[in-house]
Amino acid sequence: MTPARHDSATAIALMCGAVTLFAVLDATAKYLAGKIGVPVVQVIWMRFFIHAVLSILILAPLLGKSGFVSTKPGHQVLRSILLASTTAFNFAALKYLQLDQTVTIFFLAPLLVAALAGPVLGEWVGWRRLLAILTGFLGVVFVTKPGFGGIHWAVLFSFGATITYALYGIHTRYMSGHDRSEVNLFYTAIAGAVLGAPFGIAVWQWPQDILTWGLFAWTGITGLAGHWLLVLAYKRAPAPVVTPFVYVGLIPMIFLGYAMFGDVPDIWTLLGGGIVIGSGLYLYFREHHLEKAGG
Numbered sequence: 001m002t003p004a005r006h007d008s009a010t011a012i013a014l015m016c017g018a019v020t021l022f023a024v025l026d027a028t029a030k031y032l033a034g035k036i037g038v039p040v041v042q043v044i045w046m047r048f049f050i051h052a053v054l055s056i057l058i059l060a061p062l063l064g065k066s067g068f069v070s071t072k073p074g075h076q077v078l079r080s081i082l083l084a085s086t087t088a089f090n091f092a093a094l095k096y097l098q099l100d101q102t103v104t105i106f107f108l109a110p111l112l113v114a115a116l117a118g119p120v121l122g123e124w125v126g127w128r129r130l131l132a133i134l135t136g137f138l139g140v141v142f143v144t145k146p147g148f149g150g151i152h153w154a155v156l157f158s159f160g161a162t163i164t165y166a167l168y169g170i171h172t173r174y175m176s177g178h179d180r181s182e183v184n185l186f187y188t189a190i191a192g193a194v195l196g197a198p199f200g201i202a203v204w205q206w207p208q209d210i211l212t213w214g215l216f217a218w219t220g221i222t223g224l225a226g227h228w229l230l231v232l233a234y235k236r237a238p239a240p241v242v243t244p245f246v247y248v249g250l251i252p253m254i255f256l257g258y259a260m261f262g263d264v265p266d267i268w269t270l271l272g273g274g275i276v277i278g279s280g281l282y283l284y285f286r287e288h289h290l291e292k293a294g295g
Contacts, residue, residue: 011236011237015229017226021225023256038205041199044087048087049200051188052190071178081191082167083164086168087192089158093154133279136279139273169239176231181235244283250272254273
């Protein structure tokens, strides 16, 4: 079974929707941990737990018992572990590093995917697309203005998050050619829900109001919806085409940071955001042109 026929324009739109939902998820998690004071480990576990429960409730009537069976269960479990590991590495890094350092390192993921997709999936990246990816990363550097003087050893955690996320993206693309999108979606949250349970329960604090419960539910909903769009995106186009659009997530992050936390973007943020948008638009219209020319 092979991946679906390429539809890059739709895949890019799906990826942009996914990273927008992930930005909403991150903002909600930050509000829960920062404003309400919920332990971060509890927030992470509830996000995966609710995601898993919703997946079962929504997909069970559609798939039935046999519908959850994977043709490659080992790969599915590994894929789920990679996503949970990405979250865990990010949390560990943020104990020691500045946010700008972890974010900048994490946005190396599209470059890593571009490098791996050729030998692993046979989806080689051309020099024009690679140049656009590098330009988008330059925009991220403008936004984050990382100061790498005296790098802390915990930078290894950030590199771990980058590597596991890139491998998660590669695995999602690979499994799109072997399992139904619904099966891929179901397995996304399993490792985080199961492996994170002991840690989430150990620090558990009962929510004091309905708002907190609602925000917990919202993390699961946005996580589920975001990964559903991500799975569909990787099904419709090669990984090197889709992954660079994680950069687009900077735009809703800037907006939500201002709207929810009063973070005012400076000139470097606006300049970097413009570079990211420009590189993204170039990639979008190039893929659209190539598909028209080939089709």
